[in-house]
Amino acid sequence: MAVNEATKVLSRMRERTQRAYVWFAGSFLKILFAKMFESIRVQEEDISRWAVFLKKQIRGKRVVYVPVSKTLIDPLLVWYVVIRYQLPVPAIALDEAISTLGPIADLFRISGGYFIKRDITSRSPLNTAVTAAYTQVLLREHNSLAFVLEKARTRTGKVQPPHQDGLVNMIMEATLEANQNPASLLKSNGVGADDDPSTPITPVSPGGATKLVSKDVVFVPINITYERIPELSILTDEVLDQRPRAPTSNRLSLAVPPPSQAMVDRAKKVHSGAIGGELSDEGRFGRALFGIGKLVSVQDVVENDKLQKRWVLAIRVGLGCHAVRVSKVVEKVTKAIQEGQRRATILSPVSLVAAIGAPLDWQDGEDMDAIIFYAFRLLDEPKNILIDGKEISDETNVRSNDHADNIMTLSYFANQLIDIFLAEALFSVVYLSYSGKYEPEQDVMDKFRFLVQLFEEEFVFPWDPEEKFREVVEQFVTKGLLTITNEDNVKNLTFMVNQQSDFTKYHQLCFFASLIYPTLDAYWITSCSLSALENVPFLPRKTVPVLSQWIATHLIAGRRTIYREVLSTEASRNAVNIFMALGFIRDVMEKEKLTPDAQALLYDLGIPTNETLVEMANHDASPAPVPVDNQELMMKLMAQIEMNRATSNIADLCTQIDGYRFGANNPKESYQNAQVFSKCQKQIKSILKSDQSYAKKKNLTLSREEDDMIQLVYSLKQSAATPLEGYKASRRVSEVYNLRPQFIPQ
Template sequence: MSQTQENGFSPTPLLDDILAPRKVTNDFRWASRSWTPSPYFSRGKPRDIKEICQQVLQSEAVVKAVKEVAKMEGKEDAEVQKRAQDIIHEMSHNFHLYAVRWFGLVLSKLGKKLYTSIFVNKEKLDELRSGFERYPVIFLPTHRSYVDFLLLSYVCFTYSLPLPIIAAGMDFMNMTGVAELLRKSGAFFIRRRFGNDILYWAIITEYVSKTIIQGGHPMEIFIEGTRSRTGKSLPPKTGLLTSILELVRTREIPDILILPISMSYDRTLEETLYAHELLGQPKPKESTNGLLRALRWLGSQQYGSIYVNFGSFISVNQYLGLDTLYPIDDRIFSKGVRDMSIQVIISHQENIAVPLFSAVATVALTEISQGKKSITLQQLMSYITGFQKLLTARGLSFGYPYPNESLDKNVQYLLTSVHISLVTFAEVDQRVWFNVDEDNEVIACMQLQHYSNQLVYLLVPFCLASLVTSWNRREMEISSSGAASFEDLAISPNQDHIQQYTYFRQLFSEEFVCQRGVELMEIMFAAETWNSLVLRRDTNSNFSIDPRNLRCCLKRALAPFFIAYWGLASTLMQLPDPSLTPEPLEIKAFGKLCQTTLRDKLGRQMSQYYGALSLDCMNNAVMSLINSGGLARAKVPGSGAPGFVVHDMNQISTMRTQLGKYLCFVDLILNTSEIPRNEIEMDSDSTEIPRVSC
C-alpha cells in the first residue's frame, strides 16, 4: 500500500497517462495510424466547409445585414457583399485530418520533452462517448495556457473521439505558417471585439449555427474568453454561447449538450509572461519567430504533468426549460444563459485537479508576508496536509505527478525538478528556501501569486469564514499568549459574521466566480468542515496539522485582494468631486494609477503583498462596483475605450472602511498584539493603510 493510501488521501483519479505509450512506441506510426472516430451527430450528410460558407453568405440573416449596412453607409450591396466574403474567408476553418496528424506528431515529441505525464479521466470520457451521437456537443474547457488550444484535440485523437472545431482569437493570424496549420486543424478565427457590427454578428452567428448542425464536428469554445493570467476562473463571456443556444430556443435542433472540461498544469508555460502582463507590461504579439525562440528555451525546462478531467453533460433543453410549448422571452432566456455559464464555471472548479505546487506557493506567500525566507519541509507538509483535508471535504484533490508515490515525495519532486526558479530545497537541513531577492522579487512574487490563486479560489469559503469570525477578544488572547486549545480555534458563525461573509462574497464576485444566494450554506459548511478538522485530530497522517498556523495562512491568502480593492477605493476617494469632473476614467489607465497609489501607501510593506498590484484584480474591482451601482459604465471620449464614472461615492467609502477593518485586523492578529477593539483607529477619510495604534 502506498503512503498516500495510508494517510487516507487519494490522489486525483485521472489515472490514464496518454503520454506513457508515446515514450515506448514510434510517434510517426501512432500519428499516421488508421483512425476512425466514434459516430457523431449531423443533420443529414456532413457538409464540407466550402458548402457551409456558401450557405452562410446566402442565408436570410446575412443578406438582410448586407442590405442594412449598404443603406447605412451609402454603398452598393455588391461592395458590402464583398466585405462579407472577406470576413467569412478570414474566419472559417479548413479542417484536414493530415494537419491533426502532424500536430499529433509534434505534440507527442514536445510533450515527452516538457512533461512527465498527461493524465486523462478515461473512465469518465467513456461514460460520455454515447452522447456524441445523439446531439451536437459543445466543449467548454478552462483556459489557463496556450497549450489548452490543441490539448483537447490531442486527447480526442488519442481516444478516437470526434475532433472539435475550435474558436480562436485573431492573435494567431500573425503567426506565418502556424495560422494556416491551426486553421487546417479545425480552428476558426474570431475578432476579439466587434461591438455593434451587425454584418459581423450575422456572419459569425450563421457560421457557428451551420457548423454545429451540419459540420460533423463538436465545437470547442473557451467560455472565459481569454487565458486566465491569474490562474483563477474568469467570469464567463456569453456572447457566442448565446448564439449557439438560440438553435435550441428556436427549435432548429431539439437539444445541445454542453460539456465542461477542466485542465490544469503543474507548471504554466507562460508563468513569467503572465507576471509581466499583470503588472501592466504590454502582451507581446504572437509570431512564428517568437514561438520558435520560446520553444528553444522551454526545451531546457521541466513542467511536471497535465491533468484533464470532464464534467457531466448539461442538456440545454432541460436546463433552460425550453421543452415547453410556450416561447421563452428574451429576459428569461438571457438570465438562463448567464446562470448556465456560471454553472459551467462551477463544474470546472468541481472537477479540477488542483496543482500541488499551488499549496507550496500559498505557504510561501504567507511566510514572505511575515518577513521569512524559508520554511522546513515538515512545516510545509503540515500546511499542505491541512489544505488536502479541506479540499477533500469539497470533493477535490491535488494532482499528483506520480500517483503511486506519497504526498511528500510528489512535493519534493516539484521542489527539486519543476519549480527550481521559485524555490530551492536544501536536502541537508530539509528546508525550502524562497528564491525572492531584490533583483527579482516583484516578478517572483507575482508568479507565486499565480500558483497560489489556483488553490485559494477553491478555498475562499474557508478563508472568508476564518477571517470574518476571528474578531473576538478570546482569539486575540490566544494569539498573544501563543497557547490555544483546539476548541478555542473552532468557527462559530453568528448573524453578524454571516452578513459580513455575504458582503465580501458579493464584493469579490468578479474575483472568485461562484453561485449567488448560497452564502449561508457556504459559511456553515466551512465552519462544520473546519471544526471537524480542529476537533478531530488525524493520528494516521505523518504530518500533524497546526490549526492556528493553517488559519493564519487562510486569512493571509486573501490579503492581496483586500489590499487591491482597498487601494482602488482609496484612489477613487482621492479624485475630485465627481459631480465637478464627470469625465469618464479609462479602466486600464485607472488600474495603473491604483498600482501607483498602493506602492506609495505600502512603501516597504509592498514587498510582502506584490500580488495586490495585479491589474486583473483592479479590473475586477471596477466591474464589481459597476455591478453594484457604485460606478457606471461609460466610453472614454475620443478613444472609445471602456471607462466608468463615479455613481455612488458612499458605497465606495463603505467598501473602503469594511476592507480596512479586516486588513487592520489581520495585522493585529498576526502581529500577536493584544489590543482592545476600541483602541484601533480607523479614519474613513484617511488615505493611509489602516494601522493598529498600540
C-alpha cells in the same frame, strides 16, 4: 452589398481542414507536446467513462468540448487528446485576435479552427448572423465543437466568469434548430398557435411529452492543470503592466522528471553544488493533468416546461440585437459547465505540496520529500524560491524572492486553490476579523455577504451566499471552530479558536484566509488611492491602477502591507468596477467635464479623448441602477453598508475594508491603518506641488481643478513603473520603485 460583405466575413473566419492537414497537425502536436511536457495524464476512470459514454451514445448526439482557458494551447491539447482516444474531432471556435499570431494561427486553422469576433460590441448584426449560421453548420457537419467560455486566458490563475458573447446561444439554436423553422417551434410549445401535430423539429416522445431538442448536444467540461504554464512570464508581465523580460539561461528548472527518491537525492546534490544543474530541455513544463467533469446534456436541461417557454420567448429577441442578458436556459447550461469544470480540477504538487482533501496527482511509492522537491524544481527554485544554506534539512529556511514578478508567478499557482476553498476562505477572513468571543449570526452573515459582493468581479460564485454561509457554519461547528447559542431569540456564533487556545486550528484558518488577504489588501489600497479625489474632483480611469501601484509601493515600504500581489493592476481595475457598482464613485465622459485644452494635454500624456473620468458619486441624487444579477442580495448588502456610513464617501469604504484585513483585530494595527487614508491623501497632494505646472510649461491656462488633475497624471507618468502611453515599463516594478526585500512571512 450585404451578400458581398457576408462572403468576406465567412472567408475570414472559415476553417481550412483537410485530411492531410489533420495528419500533419496531429504528428506535429505529438512531437511538440513530447518536448513541452513530461507526460499528458488523463485519469483512467475519467477517460474510460467519458469514451465509453460518448462512443455508446454518439449516434444522434453532438459533442461540445469546453476547456478552462489557461493557455493558448488549451484547444489544441483537447483536439490532440480526442484524436488519441478516437472521439469526435471538433471544429475549434477561436477569438479573431488569435488569427494574427502567425504560425500558431495557421496550426489552429488546419486543425479545424475558425476565427470569430467574440466581442459583441464590435460585431455587426450581419457578422453575428454569419457567425451563428457557420457555427451551426460546423456543429452539424463535424458533430463536434470546441470553445472556451472565458474571454481570454486567466492571467492570475483565478477562475473567470463566462464571456457573454452569444456563442452558447448559437450552439443552443443549432440544438433546437430554431433558425430553420421558428414558427413551428413556437407552435409546438403553445406560443401563439393552435395545437398542430408535432413537426420533425419537435418530435413527440413515446410518453407523449413534447421535446424541444431534435438532436441532443452534450457539453464536456474540461479542466487542464499545467504544472508549469508555458506563457506564465508573459501573463505576469501583463498583470504588472511591465515589459516582458528577456528569457533566462537558467536550465535547472527546465527538465522535470517524475518525482522519485533519486530525484530527491539529485536535487540535494545540485543544491549543495556536488553535481551540476544542466538538464535536458524535454519535459520542461512538467505534466499536463487532464480533468473531465460531469457531462451536461441540453435535453436534460430543457426538459423543464418553464425553462422551455422562457427559451422560446428568448428566441423572439434574436441574436441580432446586442442583448447582454442571456436566457435562463443558456444561463443554467453555462453554470452547469462551469460546475463540471470546477469538479474536474486536479491539484498538482506545484499548487499544493501536501494534499488537503482535494484530488491530488500523487503516485504510489512517492514520499513527502519527493513531492516537495518536485514542486520546488517546477517553481524555479533558484529564481522564485530562495533556500538558505548549502545543505537541505528539516530546519532549512525556505522563502520566496521578493521581486514583484517572482511573487506574482508563485501567486498564480496558489490562486488555483481559491476556487476550491473560496467559501471557507471568505468565512475565515470574517472569522479572524472579530476580536470578541461571540457575535450575532446575522452580523456575521452580513460581513460574509459584503465580501461576496466586494469580490464579484474577482471570483466566480456558483452558490447562493446564504445557503453557502449556513453550510460553512455547520462545517466549522463540526470541526470545533464554532458553537451556536441562542439568547433572547437571537442566534449567536461563538468563536472557539484563537492563537492561544489552539495554535494548529488557528493557523489552518490563517491558511484559508491567506488565499483572500492579498486581493483584499489590493482593494484596500485602491480605495486609499482614490483619496486623490479629495484633492482633484475627477481622475482619468486609466490612471487609477497606476496610482494604486504607486501608493502600494509606499505602503509596502512602510510595512502597512506584506503582500506584493497588491502591485497587480488587474485587481485595481476590478476594484474600481466594484466601487462604481456600490455607488461610491461614478464615471463621466472626458468631453463632458474638460475643456479642449485639457483634453489635448491628456492626449499628450497618453490618455485618449474617449477616456472616461471617475469622480465621487453624488449621493444626494437618486442612485443609479446597479448591474448585479441578484437584486435581493444587493439590497441586503446596501442595507448593511448604510449602517456605518451616512455621507457615503470613499474614506468610509476604505475603513470598512480595513476591518477585514489581516491583524484588523489588533488595536495597534487598527489605529495605524486608520491613518493610512489621510496619509495617502497628503502623499498625493505633495506631488501636485510644483514651481511650474505641466500646463503652464505648455503655455496653457486651465482652471485649478483641471491644472491639478493634469499635474497628477504628469507626475505619475514621471515616477510610476507603468507609462501611460500604452508601452510596457522597461524595468521590473520592484526595480523601478527600488523596493527592498522583506523578511516578513508571506
